[in-house]
Amino acid sequence: MGKKILIVDDAVFMRIKLKDILEKNGYEVAGEAQNGKEAIEKYQSASPDLVTMDITMPEVDGIQALKKIREIDGNAKVIMCSAMGQQGMVMDAIKAGAIDFIVKPFDTERVIKAVDKALS
Amino acid sequence: MDDNSAYRELFFEESEDNLQKLNDNVLELEKEPDNKDLINEIFRAAHTLKGSSATMGYDVMTKLTHRMEDIFDLFKTDKLKVNGDHISLIFKCLDKLTELLNDLQDDKELSEDQISELITELNKVETSATGKAVEDTPTESSQEAKKPQVKLDTVFASLEEPDLDVVKQAKSSGHNVFAIAIRLDQGTLLKGPRVFLIMQKLDEEGDVVHTEPTADLLENGNFDTDFKLIFVTNSSLDEVKSIINSSSEIDQVIIEDFDGEKAMKAQEERKKNPPTPQKAPAKPKAAASAKSVAKKAKSGAPKHETAHHPRNQSIRVDLGRLDRFLNLVSELVVYRNQMEDSSHRNDLDGIKDSLEQVSRLTSELQDLVLRIRMQQVSLVFSRFPRMIRDLSRDLHKEMDLVIIGEDTELDKTVVTELGEPLIHLLRNSADHGIEDPETREKLGKPRKGTITLSAYQEGNQVIITLEDDGKGIDPQVIKKSAEEKGINTEGMSEDELRLLIFHPGFSTAKKITNISGRGVGLDAVKTKITGLGGSIEMRSQVNVGSKFIIKLPLTLSIIQALMVKIGNENFAIPLDVVEKVVMLDESEIISTAENEVYRYQGGIIPIIRTNELLKIKSTAEDKKFAIIVKSDQQYFGILADQLIGQKEIVIKKIDPVLQKINRYQGATIFNNGSIALILDVNALCQGKGKVKS
Numbered sequence: 067m068g069k070k071i072l073i074v075d076d077a078v079f080m081r082i083k084l085k086d087i088l089e090k091n092g093y094e095v096a097g098e099a100q101n102g103k104e105a106i107e108k109y110q111s112a113s114p115d116l117v118t119m120d121i122t123m124p125e126v127d128g129i130q131a132l133k134k135i136r137e138i139d140g141n142a143k144v145i146m147c148s149a150m151g152q153q154g155m156v157m158d159a160i161k162a163g164a165i166d167f168i169v170k171p172f173d174t175e176r177v178i179k180a181v182d183k184a185l186s
Numbered sequence: 187m188d189d190n191s192a193y194r195e196l197f198f199e200e201s202e203d204n205l206q207k208l209n210d211n212v213l214e215l216e217k218e219p220d221n222k223d224l225i226n227e228i229f230r231a232a233h234t235l236k237g238s239s240a241t242m243g244y245d246v247m248t249k250l251t252h253r254m255e256d257i258f259d260l261f262k263t264d265k266l267k268v269n270g271d272h273i274s275l276i277f278k279c280l281d282k283l284t285e286l287l288n289d290l291q292d293d294k295e296l297s298e299d300q301i302s303e304l305i306t307e308l309n310k311v312e313t314s315a316t317g318k319a320v321e322d323t324p325t326e327s328s329q330e331a332k333k334p335q336v337k338l339d340t341v342f343a344s345l346e347e348p349d350l351d352v353v354k355q356a357k358s359s360g361h362n363v364f365a366i367a368i369r370l371d372q373g374t375l376l377k378g379p380r381v382f383l384i385m386q387k388l389d390e391e392g393d394v395v396h397t398e399p400t401a402d403l404l405e406n407g408n409f410d411t412d413f414k415l416i417f418v419t420n421s422s423l424d425e426v427k428s429i430i431n432s433s434s435e436i437d438q439v440i441i442e443d444f445d446g447e448k449a450m451k452a453q454e455e456r457k458k459n460p461p462t463p464q465k466a467p468a469k470p471k472a473a474a475s476a477k478s479v480a481k482k483a484k485s486g487a488p489k490h491e492t493a494h495h496p497r498n499q500s501i502r503v504d505l506g507r508l509d510r511f512l513n514l515v516s517e518l519v520v521y522r523n524q525m526e527d528s529s530h531r532n533d534l535d536g537i538k539d540s541l542e543q544v545s546r547l548t549s550e551l552q553d554l555v556l557r558i559r560m561q562q563v564s565l566v567f568s569r570f571p572r573m574i575r576d577l578s579r580d581l582h583k584e585m586d587l588v589i590i591g592e593d594t595e596l597d598k599t600v601v602t603e604l605g606e607p608l609i610h611l612l613r614n615s616a617d618h619g620i621e622d623p624e625t626r627e628k629l630g631k632p633r634k635g636t637i638t639l640s641a642y643q644e645g646n647q648v649i650i651t652l653e654d655d656g657k658g659i660d661p662q663v664i665k666k667s668a669e670e671k672g673i674n675t676e677g678m679s680e681d682e683l684r685l686l687i688f689h690p691g692f693s694t695a696k697k698i699t700n701i702s703g704r705g706v707g708l709d710a711v712k713t714k715i716t717g718l719g720g721s722i723e724m725r726s727q728v729n730v731g732s733k734f735i736i737k738l739p740l741t742l743s744i745i746q747a748l749m750v751k752i753g754n755e756n757f758a759i760p761l762d763v764v765e766k767v768v769m770l771d772e773s774e775i776i777s778t779a780e781n782e783v784y785r786y787q788g789g790i791i792p793i794i795r796t797n798e799l800l801k802i803k804s805t806a807e808d809k810k811f812a813i814i815v816k817s818d819q820q821y822f823g824i825l826a827d828q829l830i831g832q833k834e835i836v837i838k839k840i841d842p843v844l845q846k847i848n849r850y851q852g853a854t855i856f857n858n859g860s861i862a863l864i865l866d867v868n869a870l871c872q873g874k875g876k877v878k879s
Contacts, residue, residue, distance in 0.1 A: 077234045079200045083193055083241060122233045148376065149237050150252065151259075153407070156379035160386050166434050167383065169375035171240035171248075176371075180434035 069185050070096035072114040074105040074131065075147065076123040083172060084118060084147075091178050102126025106134050109142070116184055117144045119164075121155050129159050136163045143184050147172075190242050197242050199500070201287055204231045205280060209572050212276050216575070219268035229258040235283070246296035247286050253308045254279050266315040274579065275311065277572065279304055340365040340442050341452045342398055342414060349396045349416065350446040356418040361392075363418050364426055365444040370411045371435040378407035380435060387429050392419025411437070416444055501598055503558050511554055518547045556597070556744065563641045563650070564592035566605040570612060570639065577616040584633055585620050587612075590640035596648050600718050600738055604650075607711040611652050611734055612637065614708070619656030619732055629729060631655065646740050646762065653733040659684055659726040684726055685819075688712045716868050719745075719760070719851070723819060745837060747854070748813065749830035749862065753802035756862035757826075758835055758854055763867045765814045765821065767829065772808040784812060784823050791821040794870055800849065817871035824870065837864060 071093050075081045081098050088095055096112040099105040103126045109117060117135065121128040128146060135142045146159045146167040156167050166180050190197075211228045218224060236251035254276065260266035282304055286296055342365070353363050374380060381404045388394055396416040399409050419426060423441055430439050521543045528536030567589050574587040596604070620626075620635035627633055638653045661683035665675050668686050675683060688708050715722045720738035739745065739762065747758040748767070768786075775793055776783050783790040793812065797804040804810075805827050812823035835854040840863075844850060848869040853861050 076230065077200060077238055079193060079196050079238045080234075080241070082196060083190075086192075122230050124227070124230060148379075149233065149240070150375060151255070153376060153378050156376060157382050157405075160379060160383050164383075165432070167376070167379060168434070170237040171243070176435065183432055183434050186432075 068092045068094040069115040070094050070112065071181070072097050072099065072105065072108055072112055072117045074099045074102070074117060074123070074128065075120040076100050077120075080120065080147075080170075080172075084177065087172065087174050087177050088181065091174075091181075093181065102128060102131030102134075105131045106138070109135050110138065115143065116181060117142065118147055118168075118181075119144050119159075120147045121152055121159065122149075129155060129162060132159055132164055133162050145180055145184055193242065195500070197238055198287060198291055201235060201238060201283075204235050205283055205287070206568060207231045208235075209277075209280055210568065212273060212280070213572050213575060215268060216270065216273045222262075225258065225261050229255065229262055232258055244286075244290060244296065246298060246301055247283065247290070249298075250279060250283060250286070250301045250304065253305055253312075256312055257308060260312065260315050266311070270579070272311060274576075275304075275307055277576065279308070338367050338369045338412060338438050338440055340367045340414060340440055340444075341456050342396070342416075342449055343453060343456065344398060345396065345449055345453055350450070352395050353416065353418070353444060353446050356395075361418050361420060362422070363416065363444040364423065365414070365440075365442045365449065366417055366426070366430070367412065367414045367438075367440040368430065368436060369438040371437045372411065374411070374435045376407065377409065377411075378405050380433070381405065381407075381413065384430060384433050384436075387432065388415075388417055388419075388426075391421050391426070391429060392417055394418075501559070501561070507554065507558055511551070511558070514547055514551050514554065518544065518551070521547065552744070557595075559598050560595035561598045561601045562592065563594050563596055563601060563604070563648075565601050566608065567592045567639065567641075569605075570608070573609065573612065574616060574637065577613065581616060582622065583616070583620050583635065584623050585616060585635040585637060588636060588638045590638065591642045594641040594643055594648055596738060596740065600720075603714065603718055604738075607714045607736075608639075608650075608652070610708075610711050612639070615652065615654040615656065615732070619654040619658075621657050643740070646746070648738045648740060650736040650738065651733060652736075653731060655731040658728040658730055658732050659687065659724070660728045681819075684724060687724070688722075721817075721868075745835060747833055747835045747864065749833050749835075750811070750813065750826035751805075751828035751830060752796050752800065752826050753805055755800075755802055756830065756856070756860065757796075758833075758862050758864040759813055759815070759824065759867060760851070760864065761832060763815045763817060765816050768812050768814060768823075770810055770812050770823075772810065786814060786821060786823065789821075791823055792871075793823045793825060795825050796865070796870070797825070797827070799870065815867050815871065817868050820871070822867075822871045824865070824867070835862075835864070 071088055073081050073084050073088075073095060075084065075098075078100075081100075085095050085098070096114040097108045099108045101123045105117065105119065106126070119128045119132055123131075126134075132144050132146070135144060142163075144164050146156060146164045147170060148156050148159075148167055149170045156164075159167065165184050168177055168180050208228060208231045211224055211231070215221065215224050215228065232251055232255045236248055236255055239247040239251060257266070257272070257276070261268055266272070282301060286300065289296055289300075356363055368384065370377060370380060385394060385404075394415050394417055397404060398414045403409055404413055417426065421429070423443075427439065427441055430436065430441075521540045525537055525540040525544070528534075528540060570589070571587050574585060577583075578585045615637050620637070621629070621631075623633040626635065636655050639650070640653075641648060641650045643649075661680040664683045664686050665678075668675050668683070673686065673689075675686075678686075688711075712722055715736055715738070718738060720736055722737075723735045724732065725735070726732040746761040748761050748764055750757050750759060770784065774784060776785070776790070782793040782795070784793050791814070796802075811826045811829055813826055815822050815824055837852045838854060840850060840853050849863075849866055851864045851866040853863050855861055
């Protein structure tokens with residue numbers, strides 16, 4: 067059985083792209099959330115093995131959601147998805163317990179490497 | 187780069203949404219420059235655009251959105267105050283993005299030139315805010331073009347005695363000390379945070395006592411791909427290795443036991459003999475060639491797939507409607523099966539029963555499909571506030587646009603076609619209608635003009651009105667202008683004079699502005715609207731304002747029609763133009779000098795002898811039917827030999843060549859398979875009108 071991953075991003079385009087990458091490489095997408103609030107809810111209902119978390123999102127942003135999820139589950143594995151120019155926020159996320167991060171534009175190889183490592 | 191062609195449609199759809207969102211929000215921002223929520227929302231939309239376009243590999247678009255995002259970030263952090271010029275510049279960028287998206291949709295390659303001007307402007311704004319010159323962020327590809335690399339090793343360059351002391355102490359108290367060299371992947375982005383992540387993980391298991399380059403440089407990402415450190419820990423070498431390897435984008439790691447004396451010696455050695463780059467660095471080269479292959483594939487392969495695929499028109503459908511559709515179709519299948527069953531048993535009553543259900547279902551389906559094709563007028567209306575904003579800046583006039591009823595629905599085709607004529611009318615109102623603030627004040631009007639655009643449904647029609655409180659259209663000015671152009675205005679009423687503005691080549695603007703063009707406009711507007719099966723009227727009062735009223739059919743493809751016979755041929759006349767049908771005797775038609783007319787409601791109206799016009803031999807001798815139709819606010823009598831009745835007909839397109847003769851709107855198919863042409867009443871009557879003048 068493939069490991070379960072929760073995808074969090076406010077752009078449908080990004081979610082679909084990530085979903086394709088993950089599913090083609092044998093992972094199961096346990097759910098998708100389009101903002102931090104949904105992410106926290108879905109983390110609890112779907113209990114995924116890993117979360118990919120966008121940083122900039124409406125309602126509750128990725129860093130707040132990360133903190134909340136780590137509060138709920140101290141072992142939660144969260145990989146941040148960031149873009150160029152977000153150094154500061156990525157650092158904040160790492161301090162808050164993100165285990166890794168990937169930088170957009172997503173490239174299949176990089177995404178899979180990061181996910182493989184995070185789950186090994 | 188991955189093949190992204192599968193995501194194209196989605197990308198375009200979402201990007202267009204984001205652009206519209208940006209347009210709306212930026213417009214809002216101009217009114218509330220301090221609204222932080224708004225700025226955040228704008229920032230997010232720009233950010234998403236950047237991320238998506240980067241993923242698709244559209245570099246030019248990524249670059250522009252990236253720079254725009256920088257500006258929004260300055261707004262966000264209060265380093266830059268929002269002002270009108272910034273807003274205008276952002277709008278220019280948004281327009282450019284729309285252009286880029288269109289180009290991409292047409293499979294055109296984008297070039298940096300398309301955005302260089304805007305980038306310069308954006309740079310200026312950014313520089314003025316930060317006081318720093320903006321360095322042209324090198325694109326990732328240029329960073330990828332790396333010089334050949336030296337072999338990774340753990341030889342340090344700036345070890346000093348105090349470092350060694352720390353190491354000695356650590357060793358004596360039983361700790362492990364490792365020299366670690368790490369090489370990040372080629373082209374790794376955000377190197378600072380990457381190092382930070384690794385350091386963070388190491389810090390949990392021990393102490394990093396020395397780094398090369400220095401910690402500052404590392405955290406700012408100011409290094410190539412390699413860095414070295416000395417790590418004091420209780421963990422074993424393998425444990426440290428797995429800690430480091432739990433982070434991604436690491437190309438190579440070397441971990442060795444650290445020996446202070448050896449390290450100092452190696453350092454001295456290195457100073458004398460700096461390492462030479464390897465001649466054949468296997469890894470980077472392979473990576474580079476792989477990349478160039480990938481690039482070739484990117485520019486070459488997908489092109490073949492997409493070169494000729496025409497731009498898809500898509501429509502968003504409410505899921506509820508689609509579900510209903512499915513229900514109806516499954517019901518239809520049930521009755522079809524019943525019908526089959528009945529026909530096997532030769533059960534005529536059974537067939538009739540099912541047939542009744544089938545006909546009910548088909549009309550429901552028909553109705554539903556039409557509704558699925560319906561779109562809200564907001565689809566076009568939504569871009570107008572922005573336009574009026576730009577116009578009021580360009581024209582130095584103050585005006586507001588009020589939009590009412592933007593959720594009114596119309597057939598998709600009509601909605602899309604509606605944009606152009608409405609833009610024209612709006613520009614006219616802004617340019618010629620609304621006066622400048624000073625004049626308005628003198629007239630006792632508020633300084634700010636108001637343009638009201640409203641839409642509502644009325645029966646089978648949608649009415650769109652566009653009203654301004656400007657100077658109105660003075661019939662005398664039109665009269666004068668018309669006479670200058672050699673148009674005979676004798677005996678024309680004020681209303682008729684006003685109608686002249688719809689005539690080809692008529693313009694009342696004293697000077698040509700680039701806002702509303704050279705007056706080729708209003709007749710084009712009229713042609714477009716009538717082409718959509720609609721009509722346009724205008725009311726105006728000097729110094730009070732003008733009002734344009736556009737009436738459009740709810741849907742284009744199915745209409746109510748009056749079926750008539752002219753000679754032995756069947757014709758359809760759209761019912762919405764028919765006022766009345768009267769029976770008349772040949773003797774009631776009066777011949778004037780150049781026209782044949784008929785007395786109707788106390789006035790006289792022109793008679794159109796369709797049989798002569800269409801060259802058909804009439805069958806009725808003296809008793810005829812006159813179909814009284816209204817076209818362009820005037821009545822006409824269209825003669826027909828026989829009435830068949832009222833019918834709902836499906837409009838089929840006819841050959842463009844046939845369309846050019848300006849007699850028929852289309853054709854429809856009868857139950858028995860025969861064909862009837864649909865008369866283009868407006869064209870017939872206007873032809874007549876021209877004869878008159």
